[in-house]
Amino acid sequence: MGLFSFLSQEIAIDLGTANTIIIQNDKVVVDEPSIVALDTHTQQAIAIGTKARQMMGRVHPGLQVVRPMKDGVIADFNCAELMIRGMIKMMEQKSHFFTPSLKIVVCIPSGCTEVELRAVRDSAENAGGREVYMIHEPMAAAIGIGINVEEAQGNMIVDIGGGTTEIAVIALGGIVCDKSIKVAGDVFTAKIQEALRANNNIKVGERTAEEIKIHVGSALPDLENPPAEYIVRGPHQISAAPLEIPVSHIETAAWLEEPLTQIENAVVAALEATPPELYADISRDGIWLTGGGALLKGLDVRLQRKTGIKFKVAEDPLHSVARGTGIALKNIDKYQFLIR
Numbered sequence: 001m002g003l004f005s006f007l008s009q010e011i012a013i014d015l016g017t018a019n020t021i022i023i024q025n026d027k028v029v030v031d032e033p034s035i036v037a038l039d040t041h042t043q044q045a046i047a048i049g050t051k052a053r054q055m056m057g058r059v060h061p062g063l064q065v066v067r068p069m070k071d072g073v074i075a076d077f078n079c080a081e082l083m084i085r086g087m088i089k090m091m092e093q094k095s096h097f098f099t100p101s102l103k104i105v106v107c108i109p110s111g112c113t114e115v116e117l118r119a120v121r122d123s124a125e126n127a128g129g130r131e132v133y134m135i136h137e138p139m140a141a142a143i144g145i146g147i148n149v150e151e152a153q154g155n156m157i158v159d160i161g162g163g164t165t166e167i168a169v170i171a172l173g174g175i176v177c178d179k180s181i182k183v184a185g186d187v188f189t190a191k192i193q194e195a196l197r198a199n200n201n202i203k204v205g206e207r208t209a210e211e212i213k214i215h216v217g218s219a220l221p222d223l224e225n226p227p228a229e230y231i232v233r234g235p236h237q238i239s240a241a242p243l244e245i246p247v248s249h250i251e252t253a254a255w256l257e258e259p260l261t262q263i264e265n266a267v268v269a270a271l272e273a274t275p276p277e278l279y280a281d282i283s284r285d286g287i288w289l290t291g292g293g294a295l296l297k298g299l300d301v302r303l304q305r306k307t308g309i310k311f312k313v314a315e316d317p318l319h320s321v322a323r324g325t326g327i328a329l330k331n332i333d334k335y336q337f338l339i340r
Contacts, residue, residue, distance in 0.1 A: 013105070014140075035049065036052055036082055038082075043078070066079045072137075104131070107134070111164070111180030136175065141288075141324055143324035145324070165293065167270040188217060196232065213252070216247055223249060291321070294313050
């Protein structure tokens with residue numbers, strides 16, 4: 001390390017639609033929801049991450065809760081900058097270490113346009129990044145899982161995040177074919193909200209729908225170890241009378257049928273576009289499933305039934321992309337060919 005190395009820090013950021021994760025020195029130092037609470041008069045951040053999430057559905061006209069990321073890319077430039085800056089400050093507080101300059105690697109969706117890429121780069125630079133680099137999410141996920149991305153072996157990654165599902169076939173250090181669709185965790189949550197309104201006349205907020213998805217969200221009605229029913233409380237959408245209803249995994253499996261079918265079709269389309277030699281590798285070794293959506297109960301079994309190929313859930317699916325981004329940052333010379 002150089003004499004003045006303490007004046008700079010290297011950090012990897014998984015700037016996700018649902019959660020933002022910062023990794024430093026191979027450790028997760030920040031893992032917070034991608035949410036910002038703003039003062040509507042000053043447009044200054046009042047809270048970021050978990051504290052802002054607790055305000056969802058509870059704010060008065062003087063406050064606004066914003067999710068700066070939508071479909072895997074920045075939807076609100078100002079809020080994204082405030083969020084990144086605030087989360088970097090969280091990191092500094094945890095490490096008790098002040099650094100004036102930052103070297104940052106940020107992961108981006110494989111279907112990211114040049115305009116969207118520029119928005120991410122500008123936000124990171126405005127938040128204090130001296131050097132800002134980009135890496136595609138499927139490649140970062142593969143590195144985080146432990147795949148040797150440089151070998152001739154074909155590997156397929158299905159990364160289901162909050163805003164997008166990224167599907168990629170990787171070999172020889174590159175993405176051979178990929179598919180990115182804007183169907184993922186946020187769509188699952190919205191479908192649960194819609195179904196509760198339509199079927200049970202009960203209004204629930206995004207946060208409650210998210211809890212339902214976590215506890216009883218399912219891709220299949222026939223699970224080996226089904227979870228207990230989840231009790232939902234809320235107002236009747238017409239009379240506003242208090243309601244309390246149980247929700248089972250069988251119901252959520254029916255509610256999520258449409259988006260899950262879209263993900264299935266995207267996986268099949270990616271397989272159809274895969275060269276035969278790589279397809280043989282994938283069919284023999286299986287397909288890796290990662291991202292928060294990989295935790296949906298029975299999803300790996302459902303996709304296996306659809307494709308006839310084994311699906312393997314990554315050991316830590318929520319952090320695979322972030323860890324891969326961190327490894328790429330630490331070995332930036334080795335992975336220079338992957339970084340933009």
